[in-house]
Amino acid sequence: MNIRILKESDAHLYQEVRLNALKINPEAFGSTYEREVGFSLETVKERIKPIRDKYIVGAFDNRKSLVGIVAFIRENNLKTRHKGNVFGMYIAPGNRGQGLGKSLMNELISRAKNSDGLEQINLTVVSDNHSAKKLYKSLGFEVYGTERNALKYNGHYFDEDLMVLTLAVDQSCL
Known part of the structure; x- marks a missing residue:
């Protein structure tokens, strides 16, 4: 496996995996296949273009196929800049259960830890x-709340657990 930050030249591969994720596990994402299938390649390139505080980590198999993705976006507001967010974690079905999700998250966390002032x-x-909650807990994430009926898809509601990984606490704020 090769795990790295995606760049604009990966847009076609990313779009294919992302659309499959939205088809296979629609309940797990805030977006929908119907919304994103119409995105132009230019839109996708702009979406995945890595910058200091926003990037997508991708996992490629030995055939150079993209088989896993996870996104990180740091808050940019002065009062919330100490926080970052994980979005869009997905592992293709044939590649699940092999530790790939953990490898993707470890890369994301390692990179995020190098962001000055990031605390959680x-x-x-x-x-x-x-299975996803077990993975996140194994990495040190803790549930701090549950949003009831967070997502609604095809007439069914889905609750979401809110989880946090504390990296550091600014002692001067205590």
């Missing part, structure tokens, strides 16, 4: 997605 990483996960 937040994420949300559908409450009954036990």
Whole structure:
């Protein structure tokens, strides 16, 4: 496996994986296949273009196929800049259960830790997605709340657990 930050030249591969994610696990994402299928390649390139506080980590198999993705976006507001967020975690079905999600998250966390002043990483996960919650807990994330009916898809509601990984606490603020 090769794990690295995606760049604009990966846009086509990313779009293919992202659309598959939205088709296969629609309940797990805030967006929909119907919304994103119309995105132009230029839109996708702009979306995945890595910058200091926003990037997508991708996992490529031995055939150079993109088989896993996860996004990180740091808050940019003065009062929330100490936080970053994880979005869009997805592993293609044939590649699940092999530690790939953990490798992707470890790369994301390692990179995020190098962001000056970043103190915590937040994420949300559908409450009954036990395998994802187990992964996040193994990395040190803790549930701090649950949003009831956070997502609604095809007439069904899905609760989301809110999770946080504390990287550091600014002692001067205590």
